[in-house]
Amino acid sequence: MGHPPADAGDSSRVRELYERAVADYGNALKRLTRAYEADADRRRDLLQEVHMALWASLARFDGRSALGTWVYRVAHNTATSICIRRKSARVQLVSLEDIALPTASIDREREFDERQGMERLLDLIQRLRPLDRQVMLLYLEDIDARAIGEIVGLSAVNVATKIHRVKRVLAQQFQEGVGDE
Amino acid sequence: MSNSGDDRLRSAWAKQTDQSLDVDLANAEANVLRRQAEIARRDRIQHGSVAVGGSSWLAVIWFLPDLRLVSVTGLVIAVWVTWQMYLRSGARLVSTPIDLPCLVFQRALLERERDLASSLPKWFLIPVAIFQVAIVATFATNPRFTTSQFYAEGLALFVGTAVVTLVVIWRRWQRQAMELQRELEAISVSGLASSEPRS
Secondary structure (H helix, E strand, O other), X not given: OOOOOOOHHHHHHHHHHHHHHHHHHHHHHHHHHHHHOOOHHHHHXXXXXXXXXXXXXXXXXXXXXXXXXXXXXXXXXXXXXXXHHOHHHHOOOEOXXXXXXXXXXXXXXXXXXXXXXXXXXXXXXHOEOHHHHHHHHHHHOOOOHHHHHHHHOOOHHHHHHHHHHHHHHHHHHHHHHHOOO | XXXXXXXXXXXXXXXXXXXXXXXXXXXXHHHHHHHHHHHHHHXXXXXXXXXXXXXXXXXXHHHOHHHHHHHHHHHHHHHHHHHHHHHHXXXXXXXXXXXXXXXXXXXXXXXXHHHHHHOHHHHHHHHHHHHHHHHHHHHHHOHHHHOOOOHHHHHHHHHHHHHHHHHHHHHHHHHHHHXXXXXXHHHHHHHOOOOOOOO
């Protein structure tokens, strides 16, 4: 996406905002790229693209929304634009409403293996359509429903519906590992 | 899933680390500038390739006057298609700020891709078909080709291949336009999509 470059006067402000954004959301951005790209090289490229887009966009940040909202919007939109343009990555995607994955093969007595669990979770997220993927990722990042609505552009009611569905899918997938004990 | 299950999953999610993706904050601006320089370099290489290709084509026009019909038509159509691709490319989409709510942004992207696919016959297929006609006209009238032993077979093979290729491209892009339209409808159902940017 092309944006007008920041003039010299904005440079230090942009840098300050960018440093704040990376300090507060840098790890979340890494997790986000993991959820969009399974391939390590592509993931690295995507993270670079996200940081570039973030830097370029911050000259227009006017403080009307929270910095976190801005960062998540830019990151998800950058990742989604790559996903939409790459047709092969788009055609296999499913919605939360359509997802129905088997859980019976997993031993309920087995202790929850975090690494294996995260791999399964990432695999699940990478199969979701952009909107559902965004809601699930923001939910996992512990963002509240109001902020999720602001980031993705959904009404509170629709966010609540989506989150309810996210919880059901996560329960279906991970109850044997992380449920009541 | 219970709240404790939720919390544990989110805690595990937050603990994910990938040191290989660390961003060097001290050099953030330099990294961005370096990436922009890489993009500028790639653009310069592309422009250089166009310059070399264009001048070679002009040389053909000049030194092979009996092929001027096809070479001039080809050059004009190549310039037209390249210009149209540039106009319709993502790089020119300055009207969709990247900080829009994700759903609004996604819809804008899908609409752009759909319009690109559905308008393909107008800006790509018709000009390319005209170029094929110019090639066939040259084949049919130029003694370089008409005296060839395999003239008829060559001409038939070319026409057949060109028609099949154009039809396949047209059908593929039409399918893509329909898929994109379905995706647009999917994100608009049940009043999910808000039409106005929220900030």
